[in-house]
Amino acid sequence: MAAVLKHLHRSCRTWYRNVCCRLSTVPAVHPTTSDKELHVPVMAKEVIESLQPESGQVLIDMTFGAGGHSLKLLQSAPNITLITLDRDPVAHDIAQNLARGFPGQVVPLLGKFSEVPELLSAHGIEQNCVDGILFDLGCSSMQFDVAERGFSISKNGPLDMRMDGARGGDVPTAADVLAQADEEDLARIFKVYGEEKKAKKIARAVIEARYTFKKLETTSELSELVAAVCGGDHRLDKLQRHSHAATKTFQALRIFVNNEVNELNYAMIIAQAYLKPLGRLVTLTFHSLEDRIVKRHLSGNVSENAVNPLPLRYSNPSLCHDQETVSCLFESCWQPVHKHVLTPSDDEVEANPRSRSAKLRAAIKMKV
Numbered sequence: 001m002a003a004v005l006k007h008l009h010r011s012c013r014t015w016y017r018n019v020c021c022r023l024s025t026v027p028a029v030h031p032t033t034s035d036k037e038l039h040v041p042v043m044a045k046e047v048i049e050s051l052q053p054e055s056g057q058v059l060i061d062m063t064f065g066a067g068g069h070s071l072k073l074l075q076s077a078p079n080i081t082l083i084t085l086d087r088d089p090v091a092h093d094i095a096q097n098l099a100r101g102f103p104g105q106v107v108p109l110l111g112k113f114s115e116v117p118e119l120l121s122a123h124g125i126e127q128n129c130v131d132g133i134l135f136d137l138g139c140s141s142m143q144f145d146v147a148e149r150g151f152s153i154s155k156n157g158p159l160d161m162r163m164d165g166a167r168g169g170d171v172p173t174a175a176d177v178l179a180q181a182d183e184e185d186l187a188r189i190f191k192v193y194g195e196e197k198k199a200k201k202i203a204r205a206v207i208e209a210r211y212t213f214k215k216l217e218t219t220s221e222l223s224e225l226v227a228a229v230c231g232g233d234h235r236l237d238k239l240q241r242h243s244h245a246a247t248k249t250f251q252a253l254r255i256f257v258n259n260e261v262n263e264l265n266y267a268m269i270i271a272q273a274y275l276k277p278l279g280r281l282v283t284l285t286f287h288s289l290e291d292r293i294v295k296r297h298l299s300g301n302v303s304e305n306a307v308n309p310l311p312l313r314y315s316n317p318s319l320c321h322d323q324e325t326v327s328c329l330f331e332s333c334w335q336p337v338h339k340h341v342l343t344p345s346d347d348e349v350e351a352n353p354r355s356r357s358a359k360l361r362a363a364i365k366m367k368v
């Protein structure tokens with residue numbers, strides 16, 4: 001596993017670190033929220049059918065959020081041991097409440113995917129011993145809906161966007177990135193993580209704003225700036241509804257601030273390591289960048305560099321890997337559960353528009 005991690009996303013990691021090192025940080029905002037169920041779990045029925053939980057199994061919900069999927073998993077079969085993970089302390093508080101409702105069954109962990117090996121070993125959980133793992137990627141409704149978290153275009157708040165909230169001490173906020181990243185890095189962030197066609201124009205406008213106006217500090221200031229740059233662009237989402245011109249810029253900043261691409265690559269390697277043979281992995285992704293990463297891992301075709309759109313097998317021919325690394329990278333240990341990727345029903349999309357871009361992939365780990 002260490003060899004694979006070393007080769008994965010080397011230059012992406014370096015670029016992320018380099019940009020972060022050049023940015024200073026501000027104290028974290030830690031808004032409070034009630035722990036009532038705020039997140040309607042997406043494709044919950046399909047998730048349970050794909051994971052097939054059974055009595056006595058050990059499962060991990062790697063993205064606890066408001067616990068919607070976790071609750072369904074606990075209700076799906078008796079005596080399940082459920083390990084829950086989230087990097088957001090607000091979500092962790094909710095997981096602790098859930099644990100009180102299911103005594104002895106829930107182990108709430110606070111941390112990121114990249115911290116999972118240490119967190120699991122502290123609880124005596126070894127590799128190759130977990131029956132099922134779920135990832136419901138992206139932000140929770142709680143994060144989007146609390147203006148102070150800074151994720152939302154429609155709710156004015158500080159440009160924070162750190163999922164870790166109070167834990168994210170040394171992580172730059174979105175405002176830090178906008179204030180200090182250079183034009184080239186900004187354009188790259190908007191283009192790669194937001195797939196934004198006007199990335200360069202928006203990056204130029206952000207730089208100009210530093211001198212002409214003042215530091216961009218709120219979600220409204222950023223969304224108004226991007227709307228002004230994109231002028232009369234009429235953008236439609238997948239439901240053919242008008243989407244805000246700044247949607248992709250917000251997505252890009254959020255992915256960058258939370259290092260989501262690298263976290264997802266770690267996540268997929270960790271899932272492979274901790275599932276037992278015949279254990280099941282289910283992923284819910286919400287944009288093409290996430291889905292591409294999951295798809296490549298499941299097919300054994302792992303990209304050497306997340307910024308480079310080419311899968312590893314087509315990329316730099318001068319790269320030398322030892323035999324162990326090559327077989328690790330190219331041989332998939334996964335067998336898909338479904339012939340095609342699953343998407344939400346029309347009824348679900350209507351009832352919960354946030355599910356509209358969901359893609360569910362499920363796979364069985366076939367060998368150690």
Ligand SMILES: C[S@@+](CC[C@H](N)C(=O)[O-])C[C@H]1O[C@@H](n2cnc3c(N)ncnc32)[C@H](O)[C@@H]1O
Pocket residue numbers: 039040041042062063064065066067068069070085086087088091111112113114136137138139140141163263264
């Ligand atoms: C879409 S929400 C999950 C919602 C949840 N399934 C439910 O039903 O309530 C995604 C959650 O994953 C968490 N998350 C995202 N990236 C993470 C990472 N790298 N490590 C740990 N948690 C992460 C976020 O903080 C967020 O709470």
